[in-house]
Amino acid sequence: MIIVRCVSCENMTTCHSLGANPFQGKVLRVLTGVPTPDAGPAVYSQAKEALKLLIILERRPAFLKKYWVRPTWANQAGESEFFTAIKEMKNGDDSLFYTFYRMSPATLDVLHSLVKEKLTKDQCPSRELISSGERPALTLRQDQYLSSGMLVRDAAMAFRVGIETARNIIHETRTLLWEVLSPEYMKTPTEEEWRQIAAEFCNRWQFPNYVGVVDGKHFQINAPAMVGGTYFIVLMAVVDSQYLFRLVNAGAPGRFSDGGILQDSPIGERLHEGELSLPRAAMLPRSGRVCPHVFVGDEAFQLRPDFMRPPPGSRSVPAEVIYIYCLSRARSLPSTKELCPVL
DSSP states (O other): OHHHHHHTSSOGGGOOSSOSOTTHHHHHHHHTTOOOTTOOHHHHHHHHHHHHHHHHHHHSOOOOOSOSSOGGGTTHHHHSTTTTHHHHHHTTOHHHHHHHHSSOHHHHHHHHHHHHHHHOOOOBTTBOOOOTTHHHHHHHHHTTHHHHOOOHHHHHHHHTOOHHHHHHHHHHHHHHHHHHHHHHHSSOOOHHHHHHHHHHHHHHHSOTTEEEEEEEEEEEEOOOTTOOSOEEEEEEEEEOTTSOEEEEEEEEETTSOHHHHHHHSHHHHHHHHTOSOOOOOEEOTTSSOEEOOEEEOOTTSOOBTTEEOOOSSOOOSHHHHHHHHHHHHHHHTTOHHHHGGGO
């Protein structure tokens, strides 16, 4: 290991990656052909094995790519879905386009305009590059995997690009779309917006002072190599009465409970510090009682003045039964568990 690290350095005599080695100077002299009388047998044996390794590495044939561009993709401009089906659907079949991309052609054009500058690559004289317009189209096409089971390789075949190229495009485009859209469409609601959300919940689900339902959705991911078991990441979200995400946190390990994930997430920290701009306590309808605005979740979450959950056990008092019914109804209908499979 020491010899290999030394070989990788530009200047062997000033190698700093060898660490504390008592034979450092002697090994370097043997490798450079300068014998040392006081070098022991172990040093010469180590140098001999290192020279054998160098010879093997020099004689090993370099890995050459079979194709710069696979011949199957050579006619991308004539066979890619972007230049055939998408072009035809844009020219007169908006309903079919919506079926494929979950948005209108005009919306896709708007998304493209937002990230066009960052997705445009420098031209290469030896081959044509994938245009900035194809990249969001490919990304959104593959995103149907959540609802239709489409894989990256299927999207790559449809757009006539390599699988690894498709993966890189999808990762880059998703990142850019999040960076561009999240400050505008996923920003924390203001105090007035929280009030509007509470009014909508009261009108639609008959539950006042209610600003959002909190829930987590577990998504299975590929397990690390040579490791058994099933691995998940968790999407934690706050949803309003219109089934819209208001706050989102994704990426927590699935081995933790929803309550622990919320507590350690930026959403939970801001809620604990009072930084979500929630409205002040307000009077309940047809009542003189003043109550705070609250989020609602299931039994996995901790009970707080600004966070409610259905109480455990059964109740026999009619007023309590009605309260639990209204609370559970408001919590379950716009749950993220209902939303995530159709995104």
